[in-house]
Amino acid sequence: MEQSLKIYNTLTRRKETFEPINLPHVGLYVCGPTVYSDVHLGNVRSFLSFDVVYRYLRFLGYKVRYVRNITDVGHLVDDADSGEDKIAEKARLEALEPMEIVQKYTIGFHDVMRIFNILPPSVEPTATGHIIEQIEMVKKILGKGYAYEVNGSVYFDVRKFNADFPYGKLSGRNIDELQANTRALDGQSEKRDALDFAIWKKAEPSHIMRWPSPWGDGFPGWHLECSAMSTKYLGEEFDIHGGGMDLKFPHHECEIAQNVGASGKSGPRIWMHGNMLTVNGRKMSKSEGNGFTPEELITGNHKLLEQGYSPMTVRFFMLQCHYASTLDFSNDALRAAEKGYARLTEAIENLDKAQASDTSDIDVDKLRQSCRAAMDDDFNTPVLISVLFEAAKTANQVQSGRRKATEKDITALKKIFEDYAFEVLGFRREESAAEGDSSLTPGLMDLVLNLRKAAKLNKDFSTADQIRDRLNALGIHIKDTPEGTEYKIN
RNA sequence: GGUCACGUGGCCGAGUGGCUAGGCAGAGGUCUGCAAAACCUCGUACAGCGGUUCGAAUCCGCUCGUGACCUCCA
Numbered sequence: 036m037e038q039s040l041k042i043y044n045t046l047t048r049r050k051e052t053f054e055p056i057n058l059p060h061v062g063l064y065v066c067g068p069t070v071y072s073d074v075h076l077g078n079v080r081s082f083l084s085f086d087v088v089y090r091y092l093r094f095l096g097y098k099v100r101y102v103r104n105i106t107d108v109g110h111l112v113d114d115a116d117s118g119e120d121k122i123a124e125k126a127r128l129e130a131l132e133p134m135e136i137v138q139k140y141t142i143g144f145h146d147v148m149r150i151f152n153i154l155p156p157s158v159e160p161t162a163t164g165h166i167i168e169q170i171e172m173v174k175k176i177l178g179k180g181y182a183y184e185v186n187g188s189v190y191f192d193v194r195k196f197n198a199d200f201p202y203g204k205l206s207g208r209n210i211d212e213l214q215a216n217t218r219a220l221d222g223q224s225e226k227r228d229a230l231d232f233a234i235w236k237k238a239e240p241s242h243i244m245r246w247p248s249p250w251g252d253g254f255p256g257w258h259l260e261c262s263a264m265s266t267k268y269l270g271e272e273f274d275i276h277g278g279g280m281d282l283k284f285p286h287h288e289c290e291i292a293q294n295v296g297a298s299g300k301s302g303p304r305i306w307m308h309g310n311m312l313t314v315n316g317r318k319m320s321k322s323e324g325n326g327f328t329p330e331e332l333i334t335g336n337h338k339l340l341e342q343g344y345s346p347m348t349v350r351f352f353m354l355q356c357h358y359a360s361t362l363d364f365s366n367d368a369l370r371a372a373e374k375g376y377a378r379l380t381e382a383i384e385n386l387d388k389a390q391a392s393d394t395s396d397i398d399v400d401k402l403r404q405s406c407r408a409a410m411d412d413d414f415n416t417p418v419l420i421s422v423l424f425e426a427a428k429t430a431n432q433v434q435s436g437r438r439k440a441t442e443k444d445i446t447a448l449k450k451i452f453e454d455y456a457f458e459v460l461g462f463r464r465e466e467s468a469a470e471g472d473s474s475l476t477p478g479l480m481d482l483v484l485n486l487r488k489a490a491k492l493n494k495d496f497s498t499a500d501q502i503r504d505r506l507n508a509l510g511i512h513i514k515d516t517p518e519g520t521e522y523k524i525n
Numbered sequence: 526g527g528u529c530a531c532g533u534g535g536c537c538g539a540g541u542g543g544c545u546a547g548g549c550a551g552a553g554g555u556c557u558g559c560a561a562a563a564c565c566u567c568g569u570a571c572a573g574c575g576g577u578u579c580g581a582a583u584c585c586g587c588u589c590g591u592g593a594c595c596u597c598c599a
Contacts, residue, residue, distance in 0.1 A: 074599085079599085082599075207528065207529065208527090280530095280593070281597095284595070310599095311592090316592070318593070320599090322598070355537075357538085357539075360539095362537090362538090363537080365536080367536055367550090368538085371536070371549035374548080375548045375549065378563095382563090415540095418546070420539095420547070421538095421539070421546050422547085425546095428563095431563055435563060437563090491558080496559070499559090500558095500560080507561095513561080514561055514562055515560080515561080
C-alpha cells in the first residue's frame, strides 16, 4: 500500500509522512470523556476530529484498531491532597452510587456520538475495568526507580526521570521553568517535589471509589489509565495518540513519562492535538459555563442561540475548519453552514436525475484526486469540502444540461460523494419528515399540487401562489421544474 | 510571570514565497407567469511598521491585539 498521507506530529512539530509500524494495522488511541456530566459541543468537536481521522485511515485500507477510553474514575477536584474526585463528589450530590453516575453519562455520551454520526471505537475500555493493569504499571515504574511510595500513595519522580529522559518534550517545557512557575500548594504535600504527580493515591476512609493494592486501598492516579490501556490494547509502541490541545500538558506529558518509566518505550509515534471550540473567542469549557449541550444546539433552546441546527449542519460546520485551528462558534457561521450544507446535499440528490450523454466534458478523475490530496494533507477537511463544492457545481451543471457527462462519469461523480462526503466526512442523509410521518403525505401532496397546476393552467396565479405560500408556511417548499413540481418537507 | 499559538475581504474559514480555496451574505444577469433552485458574472482581503527578495498574506525583526496551557478540562 503506497500512501502519501502526511500528519502533523505535535511531538516533532512537523508534518510527517505516515508510516504505520505494522502494516496494514494501525493503532489509534484517543483520550475519551470523563463521565460525570453531559458532554458539551467542545467535547464533540474533539471526538469528531478523530472520527474523521479514523474514517480516513479505514478508507485508505488500513486495519485500524481504534481505542478510546471512558474515564470513570474522576480526576481529583482540588489538588492531590484533597482525596475527593469528581465522580465521587457528583455521586454524593445526587445521592447515587458512583457507578450510577458513570452509567448515566456514559449512555448520554454514546447517544450524542450517535446523533453526530461519530463511529464507535474498536475498543472502549474503562479505567475501573483496568485497575489491575494500572497497578501492574505502577509496580513496573516503582521497579525502575521512577516512583516512590509515601503513606499509601505512589508518586512519579519527575526529577529522577528527567535525569535519564527528557521530560517536557511534548509541551515544550523544561522542568526548571516549570519549577519556577509552580504555585504553592495548599497544605503540606507528601510529594518530594512539586512537579511529581500521583500514579496511585491512597483512599481516605470517606472515599467511595477504592480498590485494594500493594500500597493499601486507593485509586489510580490522574494520568495512568491512558498509559495502561494504550499499552494493553496497542502495545508499548503504537502509531497515533490523539486528544484535545488542553490535554497536552500535563496529561499527555505524564503519559509519556509513565510509558517510558515503565517500559522504556514512549508509546505513540505520532501525537495529534485537536484545537478548541470557542464561544465569543473563549474556550468552551465546563468550568466557564459557556458550553452548549447537543440538545440545546439542536433545539435552539439556549440564550446564545437564535435557532436550532441539525446534527449534520453542526458536523459540516465543524469540518469546515481544520482540526488544529480554533473554531469560533457563532449564529452567523452556523446559519451559513446550514445553507451551504443544504446546497451540497441537494446537488448530490440532483445527480440522480442527471441525464447521461455519449460524451463527457467533466473531469471526474481530477476531482477525485483533489479530494485525496486534501485529506492526505493532514486531514484537511475544509479543503476537501471546497472540492466537494466544485463537484456539486459540476453535478448541477450536468443536471441542468449545461455540461455533459457519460453514464460512467455520472457514476464516478456519485462515487466521489459516496466516498468522501459520506464515508470519510461522515455526513448522513437526514431522514426527512416526509417519510415515516404519514403515509397519507404523498397522496395529499399530489392532490394539492394538482389543484395548483390546474390553477396555473387557468392563469389563476393568485390561487397558485396562495397554495405555494401556505405550503411554505407549513414548512413544505415547492419548486417548479420543467419536469413538474417538486416538494420538500423540512 | 513563563511557554506556545493566532490576527486573512461584511461574516465563517483554507492557503503559507510568484499560479488570485471554498461557503454564507451582497450586486447584476440567464431561466420562470411570478418565485424558488441552479447556472454565469462581480469583491484584488491578508493587524501595523520596518527588513530580506526580482517578487511576501506567506520568511525575519519590532509594535499592537486576541487566545490557550502552566490547576480538572476535548
